[in-house]
Amino acid sequence: MRLAVLASTKATDMQAIIDAINDRKLDAEISIVISDKKDAYALERAKNHGIKAVFIDYGKFGYIKDKEQRREAFDREIAKALDKEKVDLILLIGYMKFLSKWFTQQYKNKIMNIHPSLLPKFAGGMDKDVHRAVLDAGERVTGCTLHFVDESPDGGPIILQKEVRISLSDDAQSLKEKVQKAEQEIILKGIRLFAQGKLAVKGKKAIIKN
Secondary structure, eight states, X not given: OEEEEEOSSOOHHHHHHHHHHHTTSSOOEEEEEEEXXXXXXXXXXXXXXXXXXXXXXXXXXXXXXXXXXHHHHHHHHHHHXXXXXXXXXXXXXXXXXXXXXXXXXXXXXXXXXXXXXXXXXXXXXXTHXXXXXXXXXXXXEEEEEEEEOOSSTTOSOEEEEXXXXXXXXXXXXXXXXXXXXXXXXXXXXXXXXXXXXXXXXXXXXXXXXX
């Protein structure tokens, strides 16, 4: 199965996927990594493992005044690269841009996002901002969510979730590290389920078939 990764930062969870593939624990390959940030370490990580790494500059679409049209034009550029690689599944790993409605419909139920909270709680935030919000709210349990992506921010059918206990000594960084371990576990499980044809979507729910 051919995977694509869209990433804006380090894409730490991608390393777990690469390691699982190299250890023959995951029957897949990452065909391409695309970033909207030229200096994203995700691109360097991809190159270090012989994976095609592509930077697409959102700024070159600045001449398009309408925000949604500009977003779609950018996403169409991404789609060209994805279709050229004939990818089966798109993974958003630390991807900081919202997808256009066109893109989410074009690849309906073929885009997965990993979010560092138990959705729908603490939706909309990114990275440490989410963990800070969790701690500020006095939560005792947090976690992560793997979900299919639709046009709504952090929306789409939930595939898997995993809880993570919060200790009194946790800060945003330590909580991030704990949650990332859980993220890596469920993202690998989700990829396997998709590859085995065990995921189905009915309405707003993702169903895991036996």
